[in-house]
Amino acid sequence: MTPADAAIPPTLLSAVVAIGRQAGLPVSAWFSGTGLEPGLLDDVDVRVSLDQARTVLRRVVAALPDRPLGIEVGARDALLSFGFVGVAMRSSATVGDAFGVLDELHRASGSLADFIAEGLDGDEIELYLRERWPDPALLPFLAEEAFASTIAFLRSVLGETWTPTRLFLSYPPPVYAARYERFFRCPVHFAADADRLVISTDVLGSRIPTHHEPTLRTALAVCRSLIAPARTRPGVVAAVEAMVNAHLHRPLTMAEVATQMHISERTLRRQLAEAGDQFGAIRDRVRERHATALLRHSTLAISAVAAEVGFSDGREFRRAYRRWTGRTPLAARASADGSQA
Known part of the structure; x- marks a missing residue:
């Protein structure tokens, strides 16, 4: 470390x-x-x-x-x-x-x-x-x-x-x-x-x-x-993840995150690149993780899950979720229920 x-x-x-x-x-x-x-x-x-x-x-x-x-x-x-x-x-x-x-x-x-x-x-x-x-x-x-x-x-x-x-x-x-x-x-x-x-x-x-x-x-x-090694990641990545996670209903832009971190957007982009990551990838990762948890462990309608992770359009959420995971939100929920995905 x-x-x-x-x-x-x-x-x-x-x-x-x-x-x-x-x-x-x-x-x-x-x-x-x-x-x-x-x-x-x-x-x-x-x-x-x-x-x-x-x-x-x-x-x-x-x-x-x-x-x-x-x-x-x-x-x-x-x-x-x-x-x-x-x-x-x-x-x-x-x-x-x-x-x-x-x-x-x-x-x-x-x-x-x-x-x-x-x-x-x-x-x-x-x-x-x-x-x-x-x-x-x-x-x-x-x-x-x-x-x-x-x-x-x-x-x-x-x-x-x-x-x-x-x-x-x-x-x-x-x-x-x-x-x-x-x-x-x-x-x-x-x-x-x-x-x-x-x-x-x-x-x-x-x-x-x-x-x-x-x-x-x-x-x-x-x-x-x-303290498991899998939880360890660069501090700037962890900070961005935490900020994105705290504002899932209205996803923050990179400029807004940089402002909250008291640095310029250019500096944030550079720090993330040095850590081997990108802002868009972090935001997608946080949203996918939260959406999957809701699909597996809640009875919220898929449209409500979409809203929870910042999507106003259910179709846009379904396309994004398929891009993130390779399957639809409905398939993810069916798999969690023990059904055929």
Whole structure:
């Protein structure tokens, strides 16, 4: 996966947008030129690239320089911080099992950094933070969020009074350093050689009261599908797909999409060509996918399906659907019903 591939759930971006709105800031400006817009982040199918996420987060950090944004984001409930990964963690049998889920599937949570656990054979375990693509401007935010979300999960299982042993951070103390001590409630060492959280190995065997195997299996399947290679595509393609999908009733033109992405139509065409795609092909792909789902899983009349994907003329829709799939809408519905297509 490259920094331009859209494979990351926009969990962190959604969280900072909410904080920005509460602060009364013009959050849309954070997305200028990225191919994203705040309204797209709530779509369950939207994925962002590392480049897109880093661009937005740099602007967020610059706009709110004196706030512990990562702690604010990470201190939320695990189901908000980790999404379906949080469901799987909460459904695991022990804390150690939950950490195993996090180790395998943390990318499905929208994380922009990785954890490496060391010292499992001793009395302490060290959770090292590793940036995928080092960015000094974002390190404090990423470290705060990663360590705070881990602490929040552990306190939800072990009790609010639980504390880690030590926290080491490789950057100088920020202006709000006192907030670290209030939240983590353990010795915090800045300007360290690495970013790592130290906890007692004893916690790994702690039972999780919400353990439920059927929920765990379902959540693991969902998380694995979220990071499947087939879902990965260039960020500009993913952004265009999301915008087209959000306006199926009245399909957007390429110029309109470019305007929403805060770039020129020429730039959008060039970026799509570099990604090996074209606007018309993306629009057809999104419309065909939605139309096929409606034909297979709804009882809408074919004329209504046509309207749902932006066709005012049923005959035009039938011609387009045959061009996309090689068969008629009626044949697609009959096939879904188990009839002779």
